[in-house]
Amino acid sequence: MIPATFDYVRATSVDDAIRLLGEHGDDAKLLAGGHSLIPMMKLRLAAPAVLIDIGGIPQLDAIDASGGRITIGALAKHAALAASDALKKSAPALWDAANDLGDPQVRNRGTIGGASAHGDPSADYPAVLQALDATFTLTGKNGTRDLKASDFFQGMFETALGAKEVLTKIAFDAAPKSAYVKFHHPASHYAVVGVAAVLTMSGGTIESARIAVTGIGDSAFRASGVESALKGVKPGDADALKAACAGVARSVTARADTFASAAYRTAMADVFAARAVAKAASR
Amino acid sequence: MAFTTMVGARIRRREDPRLITGRATYVDDVRQVNTCYAAFVRSPHGHAKITSIDVAAAKADPHVAGVWTGDDIHHAHNLKSSLPVAHKMGALGLKTPPHYILALDEVRFVGEAVAVVIADSPYTARDAAEKIVVEYEQLGVVVDPLKAEAGPPFVHEELGTNVAFSMPFKAGDPDAAFAAADVTIKQRIVNQRVAPVPIEPRSMVANWDTGGQQLTIYSATQIPHLLRTQLAVVLQLPENKIRVIAPEVGGGFGAKLNVYAEEALISWVAMQLGRPVKYIETRSECFQAMIHGRDQIDDIEVAATKDGTITALRLKITANLGAYHQLLTPVIPTLTLLMAHGCYRFENIEAEVVGVFTNTMSTDAYRGAGRPEATFFIERAIDMVALKLGLDPVAVRRKNFIANASFPHTTATGLTYDSGDYETTMDKALKAVDYDGLRKQQADLRKQGRFLGIGVSTYVEVCGMGPSAAMPAAGWDSATIRVEPTGSITVLTGVSPHGQGEETTFAQIVADELGVPIDNVTVVHGDTDRVQYGVGTFGSRGTAVGGSALKLAIETIQAKAVKIAAHQWEANPDDVEYKDGKIGVKGDPSKSMTTPEAGFLAFMGDNLPPGLEPGLDATRRFEPPNFVFPFGTHVCVVEVDAQTGEIKIVKYLAVDDCGRLLNPMIVEGQVHGGIAQGLSQALFEEVIYDDNGQLLTGTLMDYAIPHAEQVPHYELDHTVTGTTVNPLGIKGIGEAGTIGSTPAVANAVIDALAPFGVVHIDMPLRPEKLWLAMQPKNGSTK
């Protein structure tokens, strides 16, 4: 319940945050909404010597979901995403996840950047952002670099974010036919299985699909086999849809916990993949 | 019959204004000058020898006021007392290994307290605790009660066994009944370990008045007086030098019906330091070191004739006691045996109750405490018999109910059920849910590949605990009524409510019987220096026993007030009576006196009948002549998702009978909460230790208690069957919901899976288990 001691500094801008990261070295951690980091600090599973609070950096929480290319500032809160009608139209998969993540208090405080940078293997955004083929903008003292979501999420609590970098922006193309569905852990509300689907459709037939799955393995992943199998499928045809989604998590070594075994998780991925595709197609 | 306006009405609770505005005082809200704070070092191992404890760095911390280990307390200070266990099981040879207030040389479960650090803030105390280095040599661990029963490793090596007691029981001729049976069923039913999880964890702050040589401890407890008595024994203090205060208590559910090592230790430390010492456990510590509930393996065999009549039960109860006895640990499984009949009349029983030690936290009373386990296996057994015989489970219940005419009914296990009308209550429930319609709907949906399940549970439970002769410690309770000189009325109750609302229901009774506005009645509880000795709130006894003591005190007040009034009026006391809350003369409406008026005369003392003492107050105790036996029918309807095994509760209805309802709103609240807790055991909750004794469900991120979305709307109704066991005609309702709901939910889920050949699945009914059962290859019973 009680974190170890640390020093606290507030960054006034991204540049300031980068400067502070340089100054304080590897013992420093960025603090945004704090809803990934503070719980770990309270259990003393994390004990950074310095916290650099980026939560007050202006304009870093902007959401622009009106056009064909959607950009979201790293400090955008889950609640802001969940309340965005523009996002609901342009990228409903992300809207689904933002609405279904944690609980209202967590959504009021946690940020998309913080949750993403945490790299939790059961988190929702890693699946959604991979299915959206999002681009992550990371800023360091030598400028910015862009990474694809599938390169950003690297493993259990591991991302490509450098120790001296700030995740500033996430961008992706509008995906009006997209959805995210999730099997909730009854205690943690995290995903036992979560599947994001982004489709392009022609008439009632799937032209292309991007499917990403979280909760199963060490990290969320794209299911390329199922993506190919979905081409030409009519989502209204339940049997065809089921067949195309079969084995969506086959390539991944599934985790087990006291709630769900590896085999069950893997089997549920098929079910939730089909549900995600059907929901995306219905939009 | 008393004049009634308040009793029976939905009076808003008088406790609530302070609670809803954040102005109530829970233990952690108690502020005392110079308070210091405790943090514990706890065992990370299930079973280990402590080889060394290095406290030097913690002691050197300038924020630290003291550090103590088991060695310091038990050797250097020679405090060797063991924590108490209350039982009357000596004749069974119950083994009671020592249970010291800090681990001495050896730890036996994850979370056992090894050292305590006292510092000037909770933050610095935690920091200092992190500096303590303990070295352990790991010993053999056993967490499975069946393995523990079979042999080593032993939790307490010196006992040479893990079996704490074994209690055989036989009534009637079960062998003959089994030999004559048309069908028998045999099933192992695991009643899993659960965690009580009151939202307020264990909390305490103790202070030692060095001048007055008095210990005061505020503790989140259900039993302030029993705690005081036990602290006197453990700490070797005169009991009249200890004051226990249970201020606002944030839920108990039986888990605060105990005497914890931490309560004794924090008291002792306060005595050493002469400063207030506060300890508020974290939720993680609460999962480790607050008692757990249930954890029984119930092996049952049932004999029946082909018309569904149950003729005999064979039963082995293997109870996982944990590493040590807490206050009532070994008693709990014996209650299961007592209620093994449920509401059915069979008379042949052969049983064995075995309690075993394992390297886990102790089990003890958790809402229902031994009775839910009995109700669960007998209600599951009825459904299994029905399934086997192709009968409707409702018909099998009806066939076996104890008939109304046979009350009071003495069971083969020796209880005398006071009253009951099981069939009327069940019929009311079945009508309300349209049982026949539901069965038709179920058949239709099955044709569409949808799996609806209908679960019925008809429970009876034993509560209003209880006759002293049948209790591990005293079973009576007490009440004092004081009519103060200016007319307000103070009630001091020996029970210790913590959410049950007796500040309201007791005031309702007094307002009616003594004819005063309810706002002039104040109910005081939970302070051993203010209230006469009382036993506390548990076992659905608060109103049944404490309220009955109050009724006796009212009668004493009324009798004295009548004498005072008669003297004023120069009337024959036999002609004076209470009517509609006022004192009057029979047949003479011109004479009227209120209780406060009589109280004022009693205070003035100058015009009283010769020989009558001044003052108008009374203390009475109620010794229950029997337990009470509330009952009811719960019906649960679920749909199971064939793709995932997820359960949706479509309908939940309960018809309960707890006798007379003093405040229906409060009764309903107790039932709602009880249902949620029982339902949650059926679906979500399980404390899991791995084979090394590591607790895998140690936080609210792993251990699910339901939030609002995970429980359904509950429909309630009731019947009213009186009882003569107590003067209020009431039966307890605190635990009934928990007892009735678990089997209703499980029966519904298992009924849904009947097309897959499922006979039984153990709780919690996680989706995965159901999904597995619905897979073609795994369609048979487990």
Next chain:
Amino acid sequence: MQIDLTVNGKRTSLDVEPRLLLAHALRDSLNLTGTHIGCDTSSCGACTVLLDGVSVKSCTVFAVQASGHEVTTIEGIGTADSLHPMQEAFWTAHGLQCGYCTTGMIVSAVDLLQRNADPSDDEIRAGLEGNLCRCTGYENIVKAVRAAGKAMRDHTERHSVNDLMPMHPPAEEPPPSGEGIIPPFLQEAHT
């Protein structure tokens, strides 16, 4: 370090360690003990307060993060003399038993109605998923929030919720007696 925050409308300065949780700052530094702590994993919601008007778990915010911001605790929602409709509704619907989760639950419910003035029962249940109650089974909490919502929509003034709660017609509660604390016969005796 020095922080400045506005709590229940009052500006206040505190000197705190950076690691001090807002929940502890409120309880221990400001003696606002209506904010309770029930877990260590940001699960139970007992510590819920409004931060700049929206619900947060004060056990998962450092006090330093709240510097420069506005906090409303249960003590700022209403008092016994002037109950918020939500408090009144929890009282009338018996939406609480032990009371420990209640203060956080009420703050969350207030936030819920800010976002959705007329929630369905399902929306109420979903909106309270960040708050755990072990006593009530949530039935009467849902009733209370529904009733408070109706009261707040229909009436601008407070104290109106009782008239609106179908499960608790006011007629069932006997009217308060006109008598004061000191009975009339005694008042007469003293004058």
